[in-house]
Amino acid sequence: MPRHASATSSAPAPPRRQVGAIMRRLKVAIRDMELPAIEKLQEDNAATAFQTMIATLLSAQTKDAVTHAASLRLFARAATPEAMAALPAKTIERLIYPVSFYRNKARHVKEACRQLLERFGGVTPRTMEELTSLPGVGRKTANLVMIVAHQSADNICVDTHVHRIANRFGWVETRTPEQTEMALYEVAAKRWWADINLYLVTWGQQVCKPVYPRCGACAIAGLCPRIGVTRTGRV
Template sequence: MELEKERALEILRLLKKEYPAVCRSLDHSSPFKLLISTILSAQSTDVTINNLTSRLFKKYKSFADFANAPLKELQQDIKSSGFYRNKAKNIKRTSQIIIEQFSGELPQKMEELIQLPGVGRKTANIVLSTAYGIIEGIAVDTHVKRVSNRLGLTNSSNQNKIEHDLMMLFPQKQWDNISLLLVRHGKTVCAARNHRCSTCVINHLCPLFFH
């Protein structure tokens, strides 16, 4: 385990050097906007969602606006995000719960966030770390899942297990950072297809490179 931790920390060091200024690419000017944007981003791209929310948040300016919106109208307003029927239902119900149970304020506890429709640990981790600076875990999306498996940091396809494995390897103060770094690396170098192993700064630490 100690050798694995050393390798993980070297991966972290090199990725931080390669990407010195990583941040969330979704609109996160407020906790409200970040939550809605992150729910919408499932099975979509940040570019698509930012284009959508630049218009959406002019119409829906609060949880109350989403809670009171006719469902079919909301579905049409977020249609470009994909899976819009389910997302609209979750956003509307989540907004209602936040108003009814939390006085319109987004909760700041993991156990409360993951009870909201459409909010799993990934979304909760993103909201807590980005909006409130609370680091309770590691946000695992499709890029983190792919890159961490290729690097041998985990051998699981389960998001919760991947998160646990990464939390065992990296210090807590770096949990948000490693998620951001793996996402960036997955988008720019270690893509799902046509991954650029020969130019990867951590290829000497990657089992895939030697097979």
């Protein structure tokens, strides 16, 4: 698999059917749960590829409800790269507040829009290389844009939830989200790649929380080795 580097885990890879068994169970378990912010924007507000990229950029280290509301305020004022590039950075700051690092993100949004117009004719790129060449766009943002906006089946998007839960499952044994992404390309069957973010982020927000995972109320407890879990939350 030349496009992706090899896994960094020293643990033996679990059978792919273990990943498949959990993903199939999660698919059912998350059916009635609230969608994460980026998918919700696309489903409820028909977000464009450009808007998906901007909302994902805003979402770093920010709660979903804050990202969602900030994105809607910003898009109501400027829905296109042309309109957003024309806004003063201070106005973008005011519209996206209180997302974390809103001053930096406002600068990145404005500069990304300017470069999008100058280098890509205003069209949101479709490759990892082009996307990550834009200010504020890292691998996580680029992978999610590829999956959600461009319907790519070739990408896995790893955020803090995916990193934490993939390690709890024992799918990977990694220290950083980027290591987790590379390891998952090896351990997960390709049919699950695009869904891993949606399923694990939803599960991480509702059940498999960072500090007190709700193992006692977890629909996949029988499949989960709970690696590294020392405290659990109330059911």
